[in-house]
Amino acid sequence: MRAAIEEALKGLKEGGVPIGAVLVEDGKIIGRGRNKRVQQGDQLMHAEIDCLRNARLTGGYHNTILYSTLMPCYLCAGAIVQFGIKKVVVGESNSAPEASDFMESHGIEVVNLDMKECRELMERYISENRTLWNEFLSELNPDLLMPSGVKSKSLSDNTSAYP
Ligand SMILES: [Zn+2]
16 A cells, blocks of 8 residues: 555645545565546546556456556546456545445455545645646536435535546
């Protein structure tokens, strides 16, 4: 998780969204990535996708563990299911909890370390980049922004999504 946080901090230095991920096999990091939504102007370049891209292309992912500084979104959860990754460890799930059940329904073990450091990293980024963040949110499926029970929440209060 320390390496994933380092990736997130690298992204922050680049002016990007501070989300990092690493893929581990037999205790060794075989891929690293960070969200490059801002750096590359690519809304699909999430930390987990970048990480999988940077990991080896052959050999399968069945014995790997994906570490991410926050709970993967549906895009990344789909990739995790697609490639047969069996375990996901996250730093926090406050900002994007929805896809956890989806991964678990596919037999993936999801571990939430609930780290203050990871939560604060995102909270600070969102509060300092509110306009940009709202732009990102406007790209998303509105159903994801208003989970049942919080329908009265205004968009600008919402942190439960990915850029
Ligand atoms: Zn994602």
